[in-house]
Amino acid sequence: MNLFTNTVGRKILMAVTGLLLIAFITVHLIGNLTVFAGPDSINAYAKALHDLGPLVWLFRLGMLALFAVHITFGIQLYMENKAATPDPYAIEKTLVTSFSAKTMLYTGLIILAFLLYHLLHFTVQVTNPAISAVNLPLDAASRPDVYSMMVLSFQKVFISLIYIVAMVALLLHLAHGISSWVQTLGWSTGPSQDKVISIGKVLAIVYGLAYIAIPLLILARIVK
Amino acid sequence: MDLTLHVWRQKGPEDTGKLETYKAKNVSPDQSFLEMLDELNDDLIKTGQDPIAFDHDCREGICGMCSQVINGRPHGQQELTTVCQLHMREFADGDEIFIEPWRARAFPILRDLIVDRTALDVIMQAGGYTSCHTGGVADGNTLLISKPVADYAMDAAACIGCGACVAACPNSSAMLFASAKVAQLAVLPQGKPEARRRVLAMTEANLSEGFGNCTNHYECEAACPKGISVKFIAKLNREYLKSMIPSAME
Ligand code: HEM
Ligand code: SF4
Ligand code: FES
Numbered sequence: 024m025n026l027f028t029n030t031v032g033r034k035i036l037m038a039v040t041g042l043l044l045i046a047f048i049t050v051h052l053i054g055n056l057t058v059f060a061g062p063d064s065i066n067a068y069a070k071a072l073h074d075l076g077p078l079v080w081l082f083r084l085g086m087l088a089l090f091a092v093h094i095t096f097g098i099q100l101y102m103e104n105k106a107a108t109p110d111p112y113a114i115e116k117t118l119v120t121s122f123s124a125k126t127m128l129y130t131g132l133i134i135l136a137f138l139l140y141h142l143l144h145f146t147v148q149v150t151n152p153a154i155s156a157v158n159l160p161l162d163a164a165s166r167p168d169v170y171s172m173m174v175l176s177f178q179k180v181f182i183s184l185i186y187i188v189a190m191v192a193l194l195l196h197l198a199h200g201i202s203s204w205v206q207t208l209g210w211s212t213g214p215s216q217d218k219v220i221s222i223g224k225v226l227a228i229v230y231g232l233a234y235i236a237i238p239l240l241i242l243a244r245i246v247k
Numbered sequence: 248m249d250l251t252l253h254v255w256r257q258k259g260p261e262d263t264g265k266l267e268t269y270k271a272k273n274v275s276p277d278q279s280f281l282e283m284l285d286e287l288n289d290d291l292i293k294t295g296q297d298p299i300a301f302d303h304d305c306r307e308g309i310c311g312m313c314s315q316v317i318n319g320r321p322h323g324q325q326e327l328t329t330v331c332q333l334h335m336r337e338f339a340d341g342d343e344i345f346i347e348p349w350r351a352r353a354f355p356i357l358r359d360l361i362v363d364r365t366a367l368d369v370i371m372q373a374g375g376y377t378s379c380h381t382g383g384v385a386d387g388n389t390l391l392i393s394k395p396v397a398d399y400a401m402d403a404a405a406c407i408g409c410g411a412c413v414a415a416c417p418n419s420s421a422m423l424f425a426s427a428k429v430a431q432l433a434v435l436p437q438g439k440p441e442a443r444r445r446v447l448a449m450t451e452a453n454l455s456e457g458f459g460n461c462t463n464h465y466e467c468e469a470a471c472p473k474g475i476s477v478k479f480i481a482k483l484n485r486e487y488l489k490s491m492i493p494s495a496m497e
Contacts, residue, residue: 030422030460031450031487100460106353107352113266113345114251116319120417120464127462177454204461206477209485213478 033096038207040056040093041200047086048193052233059246066162069169091204094135123198130196136152137189142178149178177241186238194231197225248340250276252287254299255347260355267344274337279308280323300359308472311407314414315360316347321411321470329409329472336375343367343411349410351419353457364410366456370425373452374445377438396434400455403431405473415470418459423467425449426483427475433486443490450487 054072057064072079118133121129148155154175155238156167177183202223205211209220240246250271257264270289280284281303288298304312317323328379338344346360354362371497394399402426412423429446432438438445454460461480468477 025447025451026491029447029450029487030454034460034462035484067256100462103454104420104459104462107419107457108417109350109352109419112316112319112347112350114319117417117464117466118320118469120466124462125417125463167324199463206463206481207484209481209483209488211478211481213476216478221405 027049027126030213032044033100034207036092037096037100038204039177040089042204043089044093047089048234052230055237056233057158058170058173058237059240062162062168063164065170065173066164066168070166073167090135090138094131097128098130109137121199124203126195127199130192134185134196135191137192140185141189144182145172148172151179151182166204173237176240177238178244180242183238183242190231190234193234194227197227197230201226248276248335248338248342250274250283250338250341251343253343253345256297256299256359256360257348257356259358262354266347274335276334278335279306279331280315280317280333281331296435300357300361300478303331308332309407311409314349314364314409314411314421316345316349316414318345318467319423320350320473321414327474328408328471332472349414351410351413351416351458353411353419353421354413360423362410364408366458367408367410367421367463368423369411369456370421370449371428373448374428374432375441375448377432377435379437382466390436392435400431400435403427403475403479406471407473411470411472412467412475413458414463415466416459417464418462420461420467421456421458421460422454422461422476422480422483423471423477424479425453426479429486430479430482433482443485443494446483446486446490450483 026036055065075082089146114117117125144150148157150152152158154172156169156172159168159171162168177186200223201219205219205223206216252269252271253266254269255264256267269287269291272282274283274286281301284299284301291298296326302312302314304310306313308329308331311329313322315330316324317330317333322328322330325333325337346358348354348356349362350363351362353366354364356362406424406427408424410421410424413421415421416422429442429449432445433442463477463480465477468475
């Protein structure tokens with residue numbers, strides 16, 4: 024079994040983990056968008072997640088494994104590709120590839136850095152303790168007030184900016200990633216290629232803008 | 248027309264090499280790019296200089312020997328055309344043209360514009376044999392191959408092994424080349440029996456020969472003089488996945 028060393032094998036592992044990560048960001052986005060439905064919705068959603076108990080930890084372990092595989096092979100393939108490529112041509116010309124395809128490792132690393140910050144901010148709640156749900160009064164239904172934590176956080180320009188920059192990186196990562204996995208898993212047929220690439224870019228923009236809307240609308244005081 | 252050429256000159260594999268500038272005078276628009284270089288070389292020889300070394304053989308776009316990156320594009324700016332079939336009418340009087348060899352760690356530069364493409368042969372050899380019946384002439388129509396399958400295999404078989412795909416790839420990957428061979432042989436009765444072994448061996452050779460990994464930039468397809476489609480890379484990925492399934496379940 025050479026899945027872990029073969030050039031295609033490792034690409035397939037990246038595609039499968041990338042796909043599962045997309046499934047995660049889809050569910051996570053839908054959950055987060057409940058903030059626009061008001062405090063009651065998102066606080067109820069947050070409580071429901073917490074009440075899963077040990078399942079939460081099972082889920083976290085799974086996510087850790089996904090990220091570990093995706094990032095390890097991402098960096099490994101990148102290093103090999105660097106090693107295979109000598110000095111550039113005097114005139115560098117690419118015809119069809121995109122900025123997002125060329126920057127996959129960098130946008131990925133920005134997402135990773137953001138992920139660590141994001142966990143410290145909203146999960147461990149140590150970066151801004153004063154406005155963290157653990158230190159805020161419970162809401163009317165005695166649930167942790169996640170809504171107020173989000174609103175108070177994103178009213179700060181610095182925090183909003185971190186989130187917005189990271190979500191632009193996610194948008195770029197997905198702009199290549201979504202169509203790339205279709206090819207990697209061998210689902211492309213010649214004629215469908217261009218359509219798949221376009222759909223991938225449109226979906227990436229939808230994900231990106233939807234995620235950016237949360238800090239942006241709060242920062243603009245449209246959601247209070 | 249008169250042109251200014253910036254040509255990569257390198258004495259041998261160990262030399263560092265650099266771009267040198269030459270004037271090509273009275274170039275006819277009807278000349279091919281290689282004929283233009285032939286005339287320049289005549290001038291260089293007459294004036295006691297070292298002629299520019301470059302690869303070529305058939306000069307009709309079928310052997311895959313010619314290999315020059317012209318203004319940053321393998322085989323030059325004309326689509327679906329090898330350097331030998333590129334004509335000077337594609338250029339304008341006074342143009343500056345940069346001419347470089349294929350660049351990839353797996354293709355060491357031997358001299359000037361000539362690179363060693365043995366690594367592609369190693370990938371071919373790794374692919375191994377195909378099973379065919381030998382002996383007396385077989386009866387007509389004993390091996391039925393449908394028209395769509397034959398067309399598909401022919402499209403893949405159009406690859407001339409020039410290596411432009413590697414030269415164009417930001418990762419110096421040889422996946423388009425390997426996929427053309429894998430796809431062609433995986434759909435034909437002569438080749439199908441060895442399909443699992445072949446895809447594994449050819450993808451392994453891609454790495455062991457020092458080529459990079461494909462990350463779906465698709466620059467290869469844009470550079471390929473024979474229009475080999477990246478759909479064959481998707482096919483190679485499928486063949487690889489199939490090879491993971493135990494044979495009893497196929
Ligand atoms: C929510 C987070 C993420 C999602 C949804 C995601 C998704 C994807 C997808 C779908 C692909 C395409 C796989 C393929 O080519 O078949 C991909 C590729 C890649 N990802 Fe991620 N990824 C995420 C996080 C990261 C992180 C944290 C890194 C950190 C290094 C990273 C690095 C890469 C690299 C280097 C590639 C390969 C680029 C290429 O093949 O051109 N990703 N990602
Ligand atoms: S796939 Fe195209 S570019 Fe690559 S070796 Fe074959 S003919 Fe040349
Ligand atoms: S010299 Fe044979 S293809 Fe150009």
